[in-house]
Amino acid sequence: MKRKIKDDFNIMAMLLIPVGVAINIVGFQIASVLKLPIFLDTIGTILIGVIAGPWVAVLAGLVTNLINGIFNPVWFPYAIVSIAIGFVTGLLTRKGMFQNIPKALISAVIITFITIITSAPITVLVYGGATGNTSALITATFLAAGQQIWSAVFSSTIITEVGDKIISVMIVYFIVRLMSDRYLSKLNYGHLYMKRKK
Amino acid sequence: MLQHNWILSLHPLTKFYFSLSITISVFIVSSYWYAMAMFGICLILALWAGVQKAFLQNVLLALGFLLIVLFLMQAFFYPGNQVIWKLGFLSMKAEGIHYGLIMATRILAIGSAFILFFKITAVRDFVKALEDIGLPPMGAYVVLSTLQIIPEMRKQSRVIMDAQRARGVETEGNVWVRAKAFIPILTPLILSSIASTEERAITLESRAFLTKNKKTSLYKLSKGPLDHVLPIAFVVILVGLLIGRVLG
Numbered sequence: 379m380k381r382k383i384k385d386d387f388n389i390m391a392m393l394l395i396p397v398g399v400a401i402n403i404v405g406f407q408i409a410s411v412l413k414l415p416i417f418l419d420t421i422g423t424i425l426i427g428v429i430a431g432p433w434v435a436v437l438a439g440l441v442t443n444l445i446n447g448i449f450n451p452v453w454f455p456y457a458i459v460s461i462a463i464g465f466v467t468g469l470l471t472r473k474g475m476f477q478n479i480p481k482a483l484i485s486a487v488i489i490t491f492i493t494i495i496t497s498a499p500i501t502v503l504v505y506g507g508a509t510g511n512t513s514a515l516i517t518a519t520f521l522a523a524g525q526q527i528w529s530a531v532f533s534s535t536i537i538t539e540v541g542d543k544i545i546s547v548m549i550v551y552f553i554v555r556l557m558s559d560r561y562l563s564k565l566n567y568g569h570l571y572m573k574r575k576k
Numbered sequence: 577m578l579q580h581n582w583i584l585s586l587h588p589l590t591k592f593y594f595s596l597s598i599t600i601s602v603f604i605v606s607s608y609w610y611a612m613a614m615f616g617i618c619l620i621l622a623l624w625a626g627v628q629k630a631f632l633q634n635v636l637l638a639l640g641f642l643l644i645v646l647f648l649m650q651a652f653f654y655p656g657n658q659v660i661w662k663l664g665f666l667s668m669k670a671e672g673i674h675y676g677l678i679m680a681t682r683i684l685a686i687g688s689a690f691i692l693f694f695k696i697t698a699v700r701d702f703v704k705a706l707e708d709i710g711l712p713p714m715g716a717y718v719v720l721s722t723l724q725i726i727p728e729m730r731k732q733s734r735v736i737m738d739a740q741r742a743r744g745v746e747t748e749g750n751v752w753v754r755a756k757a758f759i760p761i762l763t764p765l766i767l768s769s770i771a772s773t774e775e776r777a778i779t780l781e782s783r784a785f786l787t788k789n790k791k792t793s794l795y796k797l798s799k800g801p802l803d804h805v806l807p808i809a810f811v812v813i814l815v816g817l818l819i820g821r822v823l824g
Contacts, residue, residue: 389786392714393773396722400729401766408733408761412747412754425766437718445722448699450638451690452683506679507653508646518645521653522666549759553766561771 383433390564391430398422398438399445415512416542418549423464424489425550428476429557429565432468439464455504459497466492471567476551486547490539498528498535507531513538583625587803588697588705597810598689602682604817611681618688627695631688634695639687643680650676699723704797713791717780729769737761 401422409418423442427435439460446453466489470476475485501509507527508514513534520530554562554571562568583591598618602611622631656671700720707716740760741747747757780786 389777389780390773392718393776393780394770395718396725397769397773399722400725400769403726404729404733404765405762407730408737408758411737412757414755414758415751418758421762421766441718441722444719445726447690448694449634451687452638452642454690505642505683506646506650506676508642508649514642514645514649518649521649527653549762552759553763556763556767557770561774564774 386431386433386566388566391434391566394426394430394565395434395438395441398426398435399442401425402438402442403446416538416545418542418546420460420463420493420543421546421549423460424467424546425553427464427467428471428550428554429562429567429571430468431471431567432465435464435468436461437464452505455500456497458500459493462492462496463489471570474570476547476554477570479551482547482551483544486544489547490543493539493543494532494535497539498532501535502527502531581625582802583621584696585800586806587797587799588702589709590799590803590806591693591697592702592705593807593810595689595693597814599686600814601817602685604814604821606678606682608677608681611678611685614685615681615688618685618692622692622695625696627692631692631695634691635684635688638691639684643684646683647676647680650679701797704793704795708797713785717785725769729765732768733761733765736764 399422402419403422405421406417406419409416419442420439423435423439426438439462440457443453443457443460447457467485470485470488475481501507507517507521507530509517516534516537517530520533521527525533557568557571559572559574562572598614602614605611619628619631622628651668651672652666654669654672654675656669658670659667660670660673661668703711703716703719707713737747740757745757745760746753747761748754
């Protein structure tokens, strides 16, 4: 069955976007209240990608960065990263890649890879390798150890993103498991995760 | 909003074009004095509009640490050989200082232009202006309801955190203990807020939000004479800068 872009945007999917964006932002805040060393700021985007498809998740990622950008414009260029994460998650869900734990782990690795190859170039080209958080200190350590700017930024991005994205995907996996069949049946991609198969 | 202040009463798109022009111009003129001057202009406009305190606070919070780290990183690690100052095995180079200054002031100018924009423009007005030039009403709804949901969910997350603490979930201690607390806080938050989308869908449908007919709006934005002149002035200035760059 070939899906058109428009098919993904039913009213339920559109109303999920504000919730997903809020999950991204509030999740990040909970992580910082608990003083966790990772960001966990893409849980909402990944969740929407899994249950509502790539196009809705692309919009959710874009809106997240626009809203964060209102308070901190440094976020604007990273919209590309959020969009890529949303899109790839949506494509993976179409292939049924979130249906069991091993598949979800493979998806997490793919999402991590996409995050690294989209965010590291922005960090280097736009901010000269610096970011407003602790990963800048890791980058500086690599630079001081004699690495070039590109490899230093790639190494520090890998260190900060691997754990972040794998944990985010696993959290999304378990949350989708907890959703009721009645709710999943109203979503475009919900049938993939319903417990009672037709 | 205060109507007697002419900056605040400009059309949202005019203010947006201003921020956009600053962004483009700092790429045309690659001098840190120019970029610093653009920050100065933003500061003066913020003073004029009476938002200087919030403006400076936001600039400092959002950009302060980033700009310092960015400058130091370039100063120490940018390839060059005119060593100015040495600290152990690290050396500060003239080329790095120059490049770092250009990069840092450019980000300062762009960042402060957008911070200024959101300090003198209500998001509601901006979204309405976008809707007037073709953003679908659903898009406007998504942005505005997101802004409402965030504080609501933040409040709820605190309630859930307290409730889970009361049942004995530890939220303080070593990293592992704190990480384990994340799941019992986040899961109920997500599940409850996702469940509420269904009710919202029914509400919107019952109010004919999804009809294809043209909708009337009680809220209207108007354009003054300045809103017609300023965008043209911005374009003229940008073209002037570009010609200056090519000839200079």
